[in-house]
Amino acid sequence: MNLRVGIIGVSQTKYETNKSYQAITDTVFEVVQEAMADAGVSREDVDSIVTSSVDLWDGRTASNQMLTDVVGAIMKSESRVAGDGLGATFQGMMTILCGASDLTLVVSQCRGSMGDPYGISNWVFDPIFQQPLGLDYLSAAALQANHYMKRFEITQEDCARVVVKNLNDAQNNPQAQVAKETTTDDVMHSPMWAYPIKEMDAAPVSDGACAIVLASQKKAKALSKNPVWILGAGCCVEAHYLGDRDLTEGEALAKASKKAYEMAGIHDPVKELDLAEVSAEFSYQELLWTELMGFCGRGNGIKFLEQGMTSAEGALPVNPSGGMIAGNPVTVAGLTRLVEAVLQVRGKAEARQVQNAKMALAHGTTGCCGQGQYVMIVGN
Amino acid sequence: MKKDNQLEELLRIPVHMKLHYRFPAGTHYTRFFREMKDSGKIMGVKCTQCGRVLVPPRPVCGECFVKTGDWVPVGPKGTVKAYTSIYIKFIDGSTGKPRPSPYGSGLIQLDGAFSTINHILEEGDPEKLYIGMRVEAVLKEKREGNIGDILFFKTIT
Ligand SMILES: [Zn+2]
Numbered sequence: 001m002n003l004r005v006g007i008i009g010v011s012q013t014k015y016e017t018n019k020s021y022q023a024i025t026d027t028v029f030e031v032v033q034e035a036m037a038d039a040g041v042s043r044e045d046v047d048s049i050v051t052s053s054v055d056l057w058d059g060r061t062a063s064n065q066m067l068t069d070v071v072g073a074i075m076k077s078e079s080r081v082a083g084d085g086l087g088a089t090f091q092g093m094m095t096i097l098c099g100a101s102d103l104t105l106v107v108s109q110c111r112g113s114m115g116d117p118y119g120i121s122n123w124v125f126d127p128i129f130q131q132p133l134g135l136d137y138l139s140a141a142a143l144q145a146n147h148y149m150k151r152f153e154i155t156q157e158d159c160a161r162v163v164v165k166n167l168n169d170a171q172n173n174p175q176a177q178v179a180k181e182t183t184t185d186d187v188m189h190s191p192m193w194a195y196p197i198k199e200m201d202a203a204p205v206s207d208g209a210c211a212i213v214l215a216s217q218k219k220a221k222a223l224s225k226n227p228v229w230i231l232g233a234g235c236c237v238e239a240h241y242l243g244d245r246d247l248t249e250g251e252a253l254a255k256a257s258k259k260a261y262e263m264a265g266i267h268d269p270v271k272e273l274d275l276a277e278v279s280a281e282f283s284y285q286e287l288l289w290t291e292l293m294g295f296c297g298r299g300n301g302i303k304f305l306e307q308g309m310t311s312a313e314g315a316l317p318v319n320p321s322g323g324m325i326a327g328n329p330v331t332v333a334g335l336t337r338l339v340e341a342v343l344q345v346r347g348k349a350e351a352r353q354v355q356n357a358k359m360a361l362a363h364g365t366t367g368c369c370g371q372g373q374y375v376m377i378v379g380n
Numbered sequence: 381m382k383k384d385n386q387l388e389e390l391l392r393i394p395v396h397m398k399l400h401y402r403f404p405a406g407t408h409y410t411r412f413f414r415e416m417k418d419s420g421k422i423m424g425v426k427c428t429q430c431g432r433v434l435v436p437p438r439p440v441c442g443e444c445f446v447k448t449g450d451w452v453p454v455g456p457k458g459t460v461k462a463y464t465s466i467y468i469k470f471i472d473g474s475t476g477k478p479r480p481s482p483y484g485s486g487l488i489q490l491d492g493a494f495s496t497i498n499h500i501l502e503e504g505d506p507e508k509l510y511i512g513m514r515v516e517a518v519l520k521e522k523r524e525g526n527i528g529d530i531l532f533f534k535t536i537t
Pocket of ligand 1: 427430431441442444445
């Protein structure tokens with residue numbers, strides 16, 4: 001990138017099972033105001049707004065329309081990404097890089113508590129060929145989990161270690177929904193949902209929202225003493241139809257990571273990155289994603305974890321926040337990862353702070369079994 | 381942060397959305413379901429460029445970005461490429477009732493096809509299921525022209 005885009009304000013809610021003590025608009029107004037205050041800007045300074053939400057989760061058509069007032073979009077440019085919040089950040093970044101905007105607000109919200117999560121994810125699939133057979137994100141992920149685990153001889157206990165790491169680390173994260181001292185036995189004894197995925201292997205479903213303020217290089221330098229820069233970004237999508245994909249591969253994530261590393265000038269992610277916040281909705285995915293992002297060889301995700309490389313004090317901490325296993329605001333998740341990454345490189349991640357964090361990776365995914373992949377590198 | 385007293389006070393209004401759609405099946409799904417209904421054959425289409433046989437059949441090969449060509453019969457036997465056993469309740473859209481669990485669900489590569497299809501497996505025990513397992517489609521006797529015409533995949537040896 002010739003000109004860089006800066007992140008000058010961030011905000012996230014606490015992730016909770018149920019935020020019905022607030023209307024959606026109350027929650028969104030809160031994060032938007034906090035992010036603008038964090039950036040030191042007011043509504044007048046904002047040129048454009050990009051929101052991320054999904055109609056079926058919101059239970060209404062073009063559901064971004066309910067946010068017009070509370071994101072301050074009246075008489076401004078607003079567009080919506082019907083998918084992950086990190087995807088919306090790509091769109092926001094482009095509004096700045098193309099010169100259409102100097103200051104862009106990106107907002108993502110989801111209320112997992114409103115509807116029926118697996119019913120909603122059943123609607124992702126082909127209504128003629130796949131929906132009637134009950135395919136949803138859980139059962140599709142179980143197919144991927146089992147295939148991946150069989151191919152690389154990974155056990156259910158191995159996957160349980162991911163949960164143990166995340167739930168224990170989440171105790172340092174006041175925004176986490178689930179955070180507790182956990183053992184592999186706890187995970188192994190949790191009820192089987194879809195073999196080999198058990199209740200504790202799966203992220204909870206949360207209510208939550210995030211907002212960030214993006215600024216052009218010039219504006220970021222003028223407004224902020226220490227903006228966090230987007231140093232690299234890559235996105236890639238693979239075939240939607242599950243039956244066309246080898247679910248143990250995941251070329252899209254490998255490609256998206258490679259592109260982001262090239263842009264950021266990263267040759268060895270393990271040495272050069274200080275931490276990674278990855279969107280893994282199920283325990284096995286954290287292992288699979290870290291392999292595809294090139295942190296270790298194929299099939300070695302578990303070894304990499306067992307060596308302590310991904311622990312909070314490791315060579316490349318993965319999800320010091322606890323990740324999605326500790327809180328899963330569904331379509332917000334990728335933006336949560338970015339907010340965490342920004343807090344880390346600012347040195348403001350409090351009890352979960354990774355020492356001397358200067359460059360971090362944020363990952364988001366959309367669609368089933370990692371169909372769409374977003375990777376962003378941020379740093380000082 | 382959670383304010384328990386408010387959570388009790390504020391209303392949550394139940395809304396039930398009931399919408400009806402008529403999804404066009406297009407030329408390819410229509411022919412697929414008609415062939416299966418009338419002759420009990422499962423069909424795929426072959427890409428004119430890469431030669432892969434795609435099931436479900438579709439007008440375009442996404443990999444090559446060209447129109448697909450000839451129709452070829454596939455299956456009814458096939459191989460399990462991925463599987464799971466579902467333990468949590470799923471409401472079966474065709475009956476409106478939960479499907480008895482656990483039940484087997486898999487990605488099945490029909491003989492002669494490149495892509496897999498997801499379907500119900502007769503075998504529901506994860507200890508007995510394996511990748512590479514041979515299965516065969518069991519069709520309904522009175523077929524209606526939809527995916528439910530394949531009842532499940534039975535285990536063969
Ligand atoms: Zn082709």
